[in-house]
Amino acid sequence: MARLLSKPSAPSISSSRGNNNTNNNANNNNSKFMSMQNILSHLLFGCCCTYLGLILGMNFHTSSSSSSSSSSIQECPCLGNTYYGGSEARTRRQQQQQGAASNYVESSLGEGGGGTSSFSSFSSSRKFPRSLDNMFVDYATVPREDFNRHLEIGVPFDKTIQGAEDVLVLYTNQKSLPSNSHNSSLFKLHSEQAFENCHSVKVILQEPTKKRRSQQCIAIVPQWESYYVHKFMRLPRQKLSSGVDYQNPLRYVSRSHTDDGKFASVPMLSIHTHAYYKVLMEYLSNLDRVVHDLQRILRVQKKQIHGPDQSNAFIVMVCNLGQSELLHNFVCNARAKGIDLSRVIVFATDEATHNLCKGLGINAYYDKDIFGEIPENAAKGYGDKIFVKMMMAKVFCVHLVLSCGYDVLFQDVDVVMFKNPLAFFASDEVAEWDMMFQDDGARSVRYQPYSPNTGFYYVRNSPITMYFFGVLLRMGDLVASTKSHQAALSALLNEFASWKGLRIKTWRMGDENPFPGGVEYHRHMDYMRALVDGKVNPYIFHMSWTTNKDNKKLFLEQLGEWYLREDTGACSSPLDCCLAKPNITCHYKDKPSKIPCKSSPNIDKRGKSFWV
Numbered sequence: 001m002a003r004l005l006s007k008p009s010a011p012s013i014s015s016s017r018g019n020n021n022t023n024n025n026a027n028n029n030n031s032k033f034m035s036m037q038n039i040l041s042h043l044l045f046g047c048c049c050t051y052l053g054l055i056l057g058m059n060f061h062t063s064s065s066s067s068s069s070s071s072s073i074q075e076c077p078c079l080g081n082t083y084y085g086g087s088e089a090r091t092r093r094q095q096q097q098q099g100a101a102s103n104y105v106e107s108s109l110g111e112g113g114g115g116t117s118s119f120s121s122f123s124s125s126r127k128f129p130r131s132l133d134n135m136f137v138d139y140a141t142v143p144r145e146d147f148n149r150h151l152e153i154g155v156p157f158d159k160t161i162q163g164a165e166d167v168l169v170l171y172t173n174q175k176s177l178p179s180n181s182h183n184s185s186l187f188k189l190h191s192e193q194a195f196e197n198c199h200s201v202k203v204i205l206q207e208p209t210k211k212r213r214s215q216q217c218i219a220i221v222p223q224w225e226s227y228y229v230h231k232f233m234r235l236p237r238q239k240l241s242s243g244v245d246y247q248n249p250l251r252y253v254s255r256s257h258t259d260d261g262k263f264a265s266v267p268m269l270s271i272h273t274h275a276y277y278k279v280l281m282e283y284l285s286n287l288d289r290v291v292h293d294l295q296r297i298l299r300v301q302k303k304q305i306h307g308p309d310q311s312n313a314f315i316v317m318v319c320n321l322g323q324s325e326l327l328h329n330f331v332c333n334a335r336a337k338g339i340d341l342s343r344v345i346v347f348a349t350d351e352a353t354h355n356l357c358k359g360l361g362i363n364a365y366y367d368k369d370i371f372g373e374i375p376e377n378a379a380k381g382y383g384d385k386i387f388v389k390m391m392m393a394k395v396f397c398v399h400l401v402l403s404c405g406y407d408v409l410f411q412d413v414d415v416v417m418f419k420n421p422l423a424f425f426a427s428d429e430v431a432e433w434d435m436m437f438q439d440d441g442a443r444s445v446r447y448q449p450y451s452p453n454t455g456f457y458y459v460r461n462s463p464i465t466m467y468f469f470g471v472l473l474r475m476g477d478l479v480a481s482t483k484s485h486q487a488a489l490s491a492l493l494n495e496f497a498s499w500k501g502l503r504i505k506t507w508r509m510g511d512e513n514p515f516p517g518g519v520e521y522h523r524h525m526d527y528m529r530a531l532v533d534g535k536v537n538p539y540i541f542h543m544s545w546t547t548n549k550d551n552k553k554l555f556l557e558q559l560g561e562w563y564l565r566e567d568t569g570a571c572s573s574p575l576d577c578c579l580a581k582p583n584i585t586c587h588y589k590d591k592p593s594k595i596p597c598k599s600s601p602n603i604d605k606r607g608k609s610f611w612v
């Protein structure tokens with residue numbers, strides 16, 4: 001595409017730039033002008049290529065797409081006579097194209113210039129071919145930050161990067177155009193203005209183009225309405241494929257398919273589904289009894305809560321003996337900081353953990369039928385009933401507390417608190433959102449687009465979230481096949497957002513993240529320096545992105561968040577094991593630490609020292 005544009009296909013490139021200078025918007029600087037020219041050119045070429053694709057598809061099968069379009073550029077109907085009403089407009093369009101070409105050449109050569117030209121976008125001229133009259137009449141742009149302030153989806157909103165600064169708005173008929181569209185520019189409009197005459201806005205998220213990444217095209221098809229997007233790829237049908245190849249025709253694939261042919265498969269009936277049916281049956285046949293029990297426990301617990309009580313939430317955790325050291329540290333850590341834990345309820349999956357909680361003065365619930373018999377090393381029996389049960393314990397406990405009528409702040413045991421986040425979740429500031437997540441930071445396909453970390457999230461009690469967890473708890477076979485409930489939950493979020501209007505919010509990792517975790521610890525050293533220096537003020541820290549339990553402890557130790565005595569066997573009680581001050585110990589110099597750890601070894605092969 002860019003290669004085509006750079007071809008000086010029209011004469012008098014240098015002189016054409018100053019044409020069409022009427023009605024300059026004073027704010028229109030040269031770079032904007034160029035980017036808009038490019039956007040329009042992209043649209044034109046998109047239309048052109050679709051046409052070409054159809055023609056070519058009828059005649060031959062597929063060939064290299066880039067070579068075919070370059071050889072046929074002159075014949076594109078969108079740029080020819082059919083496009084414009086009159087010869088005057090045609091001349092003007094040709095001049096504009098020349099302008100686009102010349103600007104492209106100049107910018108690609110790095111010769112910025114003090115040109116004064118501006119691209120007139122006034123809707124008096126036709127923007128799309130007549131064959132699209134009932135689809136699109138014009139377009140505008142809105143700065144994406146401004147767009148997100150007014151029409152926030154709730155995804156962890158990326159930082160704005162150069163060349164992907166604006167939202168492209170397409171108008172489907174004259175009535176939807178902004179009121180003053182006939183006499184002013186439609187570029188860089190405020191959201192209110194751009195959408196003032198829109199009854200509804202259909203929003204599509206599109207990742208900015210990356211160099212050497214997938215060559216993606218977008219098709220908008222005149223057809224009965226749909227709020228789903230579909231995906232075709234040039235992938236062979238064999239399961240173990242080598243990836244996209246132009247030899248292959250485009251075929252329908254799942255959204256999880258990647259360029260190299262990987263995709264997420266479905267759970268297997270005999271392994272995952274049958275194993276889960278048994279677990280689900282057990283859960284459902286005990287549900288009434290357990291909810292009844294739990295309701296009584298939580299009512300008593302709620303009465304014991306002192307101080308201002310604007311929250312309707314319980315902090316829900318689930319823990320087995322293997323992870324109990326982390327839970328122990330969480331409690332000692334919060335106590336040392338004076339954070340109130342009277343709203344915590346721990347779902348123990350064994351008796352020993354239940355007893356530990358009692359010893360720590362933490363409310364806990366243990367039910368043999370639903371959570372019991374989960375051995376410490378259950379993870380080894382992939383696909384079996386015990387394993388599914390363990391995976392689903394994290395879903396069951398949220399479903400149970402919701403069933404009792406409360407909001408839920410779910411958190412893993414590898415979270416430490418800096419201050420109690422419940423007041424934040426109860427504030428008006430976040431009243432919009434039904435579910436709020438920590439940003440996982442992993443931008444993999446299976447977590448698109450909310451990137452939810454399922455180790456720290458808030459659920460507001462409502463019919464829609466109740467239904468959400470009612471559905472999620474029936475997806476245990478998928479949870480078993482993906483070995484975590486993160487992918488299942490993430491997929492269901494998409495469905496519920498689209499289908500039921502569920503409002504989901506994830507705060508973006510880094511910078512001002514109120515809920516930082518493993519992605520900051522391992523990737524955002526600047527953020528971690530600010531954290532260590534007390535220059536940022538988050539609510540929690542989640543030692544995610546670290547699968548090994550022992551490493552979690554080492555990292556928390558050097559971060560100054562480990563409040564558990566080493567010789568726990570010598571404590572007279574679980575609370576006696578708690579330290580008043582953290583045991584700050586260096587382990588790795590290439591991981592964030594509260595104190596300089598310059599003489600410690602690296603943990604990563606090419607890790608750089610955190611302290612310079």
Ligand SMILES: *[C@@H]1O[C@H](CO)[C@@H](O)[C@H](O)[C@H]1NC(C)=O
Pocket residue numbers: 180183184
């Ligand atoms: C555009 O037209 C409207 C209505 O015709 C008028 O009120 C407004 O002042 C015009 N704006 C400019 C910049 O000419």
Ligand SMILES: *[C@@H]1O[C@H](CO)[C@@H](O)[C@H](O)[C@H]1NC(C)=O
Pocket residue numbers: 557564565566567583584585
């Ligand atoms: C602090 O941690 C180090 C390393 O894990 C350990 O050797 C030491 O005994 C700990 N100190 C206390 C008071 O637990």
